[in-house]
Amino acid sequence: MSGGPTILHADLDAFYASVEQLLEPALRGRPIAVGGSARGGVVLAASYEAKAFGVSGGMPGWRAARVCPGLTFVRGHFHRYQELADRVMDILGDLTPAIQRISIDEAFLDVSGSLHLFGPPAHIAGILRARVRDEVGLPISVGAARTKHLAKIASQVAKPDGLVVVEPEDEHTFLEPLPVGLMWGVGPVAERRLAAYGIHTIGDLARTPGSAVERVLGHAVGQRLSALALNDDPRRVVTSPRARSVGAQSALGRRTPSPGLVREVLGHLAERVASRLRAKGRAGRTVTVRVRFAAMRSLTRSVTLAEPIATTLTLTEVAERLAWQAIAEGPGGEISLLAISVANLSSQRVVQLELPLTPEDPLRPGSVTGVARLAVDASMDAARRRYGRDSVGYLPATLRHAVGPPDAFRELAEREL
DNA sequence: TCTGGGGTCCTAGGACCC
C-alpha cells in the first residue's frame, strides 16, 4: 500500500445528456433533458446547462419545463450509452486492472501498482481524462485521494470536467468545510436530522461524539459516518460482488386493480425477472411484491419458499398471491405501481431443477408441472435470444409498449447476476 | 400537473431452536 493519493474515482459528467450532445452537435451548449416531456414522465438526466436552471434527474418533466423554459427534451439513445460507457471502462482498464465499477458511468481505480508505469496519481488521472475526451469525446471528472471516500468526494468537487487531487497532508483541510450531504450515505433525511443538531459540515460531524451521532442516525449509519468524518475509511477497491436480488417494477399511472390487470403486469414483470435469473443459472427463495397506492403509499408482502424458483409462471402465481394480500390490506382505491423482487439467490444448475420431487406441487421445481413450465421457459428464452426480448412473452401485445420507459433503459440499470 | 427503474443495507419484532 502506498501512502499517496492512489485511489481514483472517475465519474462521467451528466452522462446520458453528454452522450446526446456528443451525438447531436446542435444540442451542445444548450439545456437538454433526456427522457420525460413538458407534459409528463420524468427526466432521467440533465445537461449542465439545464442543471444551472435547477433541472435534475428524477424530476417530473412538467416541472423541469417550468424551471427551465428553453429546455429541449430528447429521447435517449440507450444502446449507445452502454457501448460508450464500456469504451470508457476499457480505457480505465489500460491504466490498472484494479477497477471497481459502481454503475454504468463511474468506477474506482487503485493505481498503486501502476505508478512505475505511468507516474504519480495526478498524472495518471490526467492521462485518463485526456484519453476519454480524445477517444470517446466525453467529459469525465476524477478525484484522487488515499481512500475511496475521499476520492469520491473529490470527484464531486471536481465536477464538471475537472480533476481534484487530495494530498494526504491536506485531507483534514479539504473535508472540514464541505457539507455533510456530500458524504456517501447522507441523503435528505440524514441531512435534515443532522441540521437539527447544528451539524452542517463534515467538520461539524467530526467534532460530534460518535455516541451522539449514533443516537441521531442509528447505530450502523452513525458509526460509519462518524468514522468517515474522522477520515477513517478502510474500504478497498474490489471487483464487484454478485447481485443479491433481482427485481423489476412498472409504474401504472392510476389503475383499478382488476384481476386481469394484476395478472398481466405481474406476468410481464415475472418474465423479466425469471428470464434474467435463468440466463445466469440462478434462482431465488424469497419473493417480494410491492404495491403502491395513491399518494405514493406502498405496502410490501413477501414469502420465503422451501425451494428456489426461476420459472416465469410459478413466479407469476406466487407474486399474484402476495399482490392480492397487499391490495386487501392496503388503503383501497387505485394502484399506481407493481413490483416483484427475488432474493435469497443461489446458483442453480438446470439439471437440479428437473429432478422429480413431489409431482403434485408446482412450487416444487422438479414437479411434473415444474418440468413442463421449465420447458416452456427454455423455448421462450431461446426464441428471445434469436429474435429479441420482445419477440415472445406472456404479456398481451396491447399492454407491452403501453407503460414505462423503453426496455433498453431498463437493461442499463440491470446488475450483473 | 404528480413523481422511473435498478439495486444495497439496516432495523425491529417475532418465531423457533438449543
Place this chain on the structure above:
DNA sequence: TCTGGGGTCCTAGGACCC
C-alpha cells in the same frame, strides 16, 4: 417451577445510491 440467553431466519418498512 416459572423462567435465561444466544443465534438464526423471516417479514415489513425505510433510507440511500446510481
